[in-house]
Amino acid sequence: MDEEAVVKFVETYLKKKGFKQAELAFHEEIQQQNNSNNAVNIHSDPDLSTLLHSLSQPEDSPARYQDEYSKLRTWAYSSLDLYKHELLRVLYPVFVHCYMDIVAKGHIQDARNFFNSFHEDHDTMHSRDLQKLEGVLSPYHLEEMEFAHTLRQSKVNIKICQYSEELMMQYLRKSKSTIILGIVNEHINFQVSPGQPISISDDPDAVTLIGSSQDAANQINKKEIHWGLLEDSLEERFEKTGVFLSDSEKTEGETKEGDMDENKKRSMDGGKQASIKKSKKDKAASATAKAVRLEANTVPAAPRVKPELPLPVMQAEVEQSILEDLRNRVQLSSATLPSVSFYTFINTHNSLNCSSISHDGSLVAGGFSDSSLKVWDMAKLGQQAGNSILQDENDAAPSEHVSGPNSGKRSYTLFQGHSGPVHSASFSPLGDFVLSSSADTTVRLWSTELNANLVCYKGHNYPVWDVQFSPMGHYFASASHDRTARIWSVDRIQPLRIMAGHLSDVDCVQWHANCNYIATGSSDKTVRLWDVQSGECVRIFIGHRSMILSLAMSPDGRYMASGDEDGTIMMWDLSSGRCISPLMGHHSCVWSLAFSRESSLLASGSADCTVKLWDVTTSTKPAKKEENKSGNTHRMRLLKTLPTKSTPVSTLRFSRRNLLFAAGALSKSQ
Template identity: 30%
Template sequence: MYSSVAQLAAQQTVNLEVGGSSPPGRIPMNNSINWLVFNYLQTKGYKRASENFLHESDFMNNVPKFRTNRDVNVIEYLHSRNTTSKNSAEDYQKSYSSAHLWIMETLEIYRDELFELLYPLFVHFYFDLKVKGFNEEANNFFENNKSHHEALHFEELNLIKKKEEEIREKFRTEKYTVELSDYPFTMFINFIQQSNFVLILKTLNQFINVLILPVKERKKLAKRREKREQEQKKQELTSFESDNVLSYNQQGIQIGIETSFYAEEAEINENDPENEKEKNQFSDLVVLDVDEFENLRYQPRKASIAFYTFFHCYEKLNTIELNPELTYIAAGFSDSTIKYWKTNYKENGSGNSIEKPVLLSGHSGSIYSLKINSKNTSMLSASGDGTVRHWSLDLGKSLVCYKGHYGAVWDVDFFTDNYYFATAGIDKTARLWALDYSHAIRIFAGHYSEVNCVKIHTKNQYLATGSSDKTVRLWDIRDGKAVRLFKTQDGHDGFITALAFSHNGNTLTSGANDGSIITWDIRTGKKRKKFKDHSGSINSLDYIKRNEEVFASGSNDNTIKIWDYQESPKSYQTKNTPIYRVMFTPENILLASGPYKKIDFKKQK
């Protein structure tokens, strides 16, 4: 039998019978994919993979002796039968979606390797659909699945649409090389065989060169590649900063009402003689600035801080969420659970009580961020399992699970309309979502490292992201393009960990894990002021209401600080509790919370 197999591999041909009973000497259709897979492995020289395939598959024992036909090639034959199907366009989407789902559900240690196979499959499937005249289906396929690859191939995807003929020629004539270790490749081959996906194997054989590397060699190669990419990113960022930041930040942005409207109206009024008379008539009157009058109610006074301490959970507690009305407190833990408490806060001053916690389960990874909507009816959770969940606080149940990030989701934030929300992830992207869509409707790609935090602008026109590449970016949600890059030579020396907008939307404040805080002028993209008084990572920032000069920060150094441009910061120290969350209420009471860290007296001795 093995000699027969070798003969088949050498000739790469076999006569196949589809459907019905098979006469002697022909392979039944239910075994054709097995022959095809084995033939592919043999002709490519994947000795170990072909041996593993023979070992795990019993198809050879069920196939009678066969005769070969030099006029029929296995791959071309099966491909021709597949492409004559009426649903061939749907077959591409089905094959791709199944491969994507299988890769995302495989073991994490192999996921990154296997995902490298998905990009060339995606590109060639798109080109195949175009060549066959399925233009509408091809465009739908591209738009529906491009988000899977924007984090790593953002520029290439843009070029595919702009220079389609040129890119297609390159992909069709130069095989795309993918480096895999042996076991993940064997897993993928078994997936193709079990799922009967001929389209995938045909594309793999014709356009993709799989280079099998020993595990040790691949690890060394991965380290060298990672180091090379990091150096390249540093050079790109330095070059970008020195040459283009000024012009980049000169892009026009709109904060609030369009100013051109006022300019046009002022010009009209200036030329109106009636307005000139009116101006002279009232010129001696003093007009009180309404905004200044309103601000009298919110003048800074001695801070009132309400602090909630979590005990016996320092090692497990990752994130805390509060709402301004003091009616809910929520916490996310590393064991993938969420707990929230109703406080029954009484505004008449008679005190408040805390009910027993409600336990939420559904994630399979650590919880890194929580956000309660402004109506206090639901909450979003971001997890290390790569998903975001929408929870009903009334029912205590998960409503929707949102998937799209490749890896942990670090942060989540609601828009003020409580319908849209944004996320930040380890895959170097931020994403825009709507509650009734399970997939992202916009992807913001451009950071060189993971995106740690995201914040929605007060006018809902923009969102800000902070990254481990030590930069902050401002994005226009309408087209997904970055309109500001906040980065200077004397900027943050650490990863960006917290963001906050002033309430008029003109200032963005960022905090980093080196303890530094910087305020930025959104209109110009320039740094306003740098504060360096914390000795630990900045976890949370928030502005006082109706005052654009005062904000609070919470840090791992166990302190809360209230900053004022005109005064020295006021510092409030806890005994041994890092500050995970700070938030001002509409009455300018500062809410704060963190987990108490038990003091180890033995270590101190």
Template identity: 40%
Template sequence: MAVVNHVLFYPEAGGAGPQQYLDGYKNLKEWVHSSLDLYKSELERILYPVFVHCYLDLVERGYNEHAARLLKEYRIDHEEQHGTEVKQLAGISQAAHVANDALAVMFRRHKFNVRLSAYAWELLLSFLHSSQTLLLLGLINERLGVTLVPGAPEQDDGSPDFGADAVTLTGESSQREMTINEREVRWGALKGSVELKAAKAVNNAAVEARARVLEREEDAKTFDGPGDALAELGPKKKSKKEIMHASKRAGDEAAANLVGPLLRAPKVESCVPMPKLRDDEELAQIAEIRRRVRLSARAPPSCAFFTLCNTYGGLNSVAISVDGQRVAGGFADSQVRVWSNDADAARVVSDAGKVAGARPAVPYVLLTGHSAPVYGVAFSPDGEHLLSGGADCSVRLWSMELQTCLCVYTGHAYPVWDVQWSPVGHYFATASHDRTARLWATNRTTPLRVFAGHLCDVDCVTFHPNANYVATGSSDKTARLWEVQTGECARLLTGHRAALTAIAISPAGRVLVSGDALGHIMCWDLANGKRFGVLSAHAGPVWSLVFSGESSVLASGGADCAVGLWDMEGGQPGEDEGAPRGGGAGGSGAAAGGGASE
């Protein structure tokens, strides 16, 4: 009964001396490390949460010297996997910090979710009872949510991400996490999308071209010998049915080469009103898609670089228009600059520079309006508009034709880190330091949806290709998929050991990839919320991720000044060609070397 009372009334049990925390944690660590290897890898999971709360308890109760001793002696055990958080903990040295520091508040308000096998949990309880370590027993009961799984304990496979999803801090209970990931996600292609129309046009053109070739070949099959020998020696002509089947196969292959697995993906309706494209816009987009060259590990993209000179470290974000004719940059001096890749514009600038005594022409359009650094820029799908968001908590819509600001969207209370357009235009999403992402429409100055649930900054955001979902990545080490229609979370993806810095979804719609500050890229199957691959090659944060149009190649850009190209042939998990089969990171971005673990 004494044990039960101590567990239940742990928050009020303030009589524990500071040395009990140090001795209790020391004994727990020594016991875990002396356990059998079969259970050690699982039992080690509780050490970091217990370490965190022992330290915060000591600071909160004014035992600063003991807290400093605990941190000094044991921080090295956790710096490899939780280096950023341990460094932040070192700055929490006063009781007031525990109440006001964002990290401390997050730890205190939410439980760590820890996954253990049933027998490992029984071993832990037995040790805590036998050693009379009631303080830690109460702490575990109050601060940890333990989920017991049947079967043998998990064994360390040597991968850098082993056990990362076994200790999470998401603000949701373990049961709630499982419930979220059991929801149905309609990840398929949007019915009537421009990509599908382009694939149909390519299919029809390939069928007609192949049929004409086969018909000409059949017409050329003649025999000049005697009639009685024609049946035995003459060339046999194909029937119209055979020509039709051969032509259909050629059309299917041409369409598959253009859009890849998008052609085989289930077709879904839009859950929100879609803007109607003008006929000329639709034809232009179809023509642009049809000019696309299929990429693969055997046929990587050619290198094309834009170099922005003399930025002096002030360039925060870059966006390139769909047609490649414009490049926009968001700068720390609150300006947005847009360069044109048009040959005529470049010639005007060059000619102006040749005139003696002439004032040099400005090679870019300067958009002013923000009052603080600009952290995110994005071109609309038609290239006619540009979005920008920054530290002044606002998002601005710019006209590329008029070169002026059309509208200012306010609603975030803190800096805006990222902005992204919907694949169909009209709608856009923002990510902010206020721990929310928001959905907007260009014709309204207030948000349509507020996606709240992350525990820290929402650092990156992207739309699903069918525009029914928005994906976010956060400093709380999680990625989430949100339903646009309801605003509810449809997927909660855990496993990263550092803040998420980039996120992307394949054009086929089933694969989500997320990059973090440690250089790891994780691949997720949105159909079931499970991770199916880990890509590790970058030596620093992954700043950007983007798929090729047919989902076969993933490009990643990192702080290590390298570009990686990853073979994602097929772009579908569960198929032989679906999982990432390799890749690399290097200055040239060659799709060779490196590797992927699944």
């Protein structure tokens, strides 16, 4: 019996019957071969002697885990640079499962020694997961801790080229790493691509947790969804009237020309030159605006769909207000970036948990750890404090302590009713209502006109992390620690739908533009899209390496953006469920995302005290053939980074006129 036959025999039994049975069967086979004429002298073959010595060690020996992982690590780091980055991807899931296997066998001190010896290799990419893993200190934790249980029940998807996989398996066979082979077979799924490695290491979905059934996720993503915009909407009616921004631009241009004529009459010499320069500048601006409109017109129009939920009737004066905003909307593009109005909270003493801005920027809300919700009216605040509200940063600063002629009066409206920290707030489209969610498991509806609590919604069993009004109002969605999202209407105290399926907390929720779908981001590192009418999951988006903290839907209904705890943003195509482009640039948690009104730009706000503007139009164009061949799918273009002095950005919102509002609490520790 040759060496290769022995190794294949061991591998087969490890896969099918487990270590104990494989060991017994192996010794029976050796005994039979020794009794035959073709028996091989085991002790004369050093490789077979090593294999037998390894198999003779106790199955639950922590030393075998330490030895096999250490050898795999040394081999991977000494590999050729061309393949090293792919081979190193295998180390993290192997490290995790080796540690948990040692804990499961009850060798707690040996598990701690193993963790301390090798965890530094993975701190850069997986620091938060390692902090959770370090808390797994007994077999009981493996069953009861959500994080550990998810890892044990799920597989890890690893992208690797065919040659790298062959190198890996060849090494494991030759080194007799039976424990590592078992972990690879049970917990790792290789996505093998033909040929050589494609890129170095910036692919965010190179290593992903895929859950217990990747086939089920693939089947879900084949479901048909109607991602288009609502038919007979105000935007559609506005477009059919043929009234565009160019009309207002023309009016402004005529006013400017009139002013220029007046200046010419007042000044004969210098005035002529200034007017000529101004005229050239106006013509250049007009040409840029035309180019922007042509670029927007090249994008095919979104299909129109019917609403699946009965929508509220909009009042006539509200329609007029929205139409007025549409007429005065500024067309944004990579050449025309938005103006930004930043509201800074000061004197919050680190108690601000969330913030929200109304659609027109006139109201700013903050949720606090003392269970209170506070709403600032920016118009009244400006009248009371004059210019003194511009205290820190270069932007308006809603504050609990405003100096001015009326500083003795409270500068905000205080809403009290929750019995736990307020984690989220959301204004209705008209700003007449605001929702708040709390650790007390409830959602409350407040009237900004009556300054009173109207309804308390009870249904979740654990803290509610997020709540969001639908684009049309009346309906809202909530996300909770109980792993569910729920759909509500303001006139009913019980939820209309319950969306269950995430493996961990649902941390954020966002409505689709047509109100027929909601998206949920979870600590299980996935985003799901749900049909509001049926309550079914119609898409699962896999690719993030940490918990999802923010979501945004493009106003044209085509795309979704998601931001995670590590600072990564991913752009998704809703129709196919595929990631279009990962956005790399932030160095900390991405707390807020917002699309411009024509879906040409994406704004992201982060704990790294920056707002970044991304070019969506360029990123979503089909890649050229040459780029596809080279494997270059990173087409996302960062247009501009707007740093604050020392304020993490917690909230972003584009108004209907495309003015970007942002808010955050001043952090003196920065």
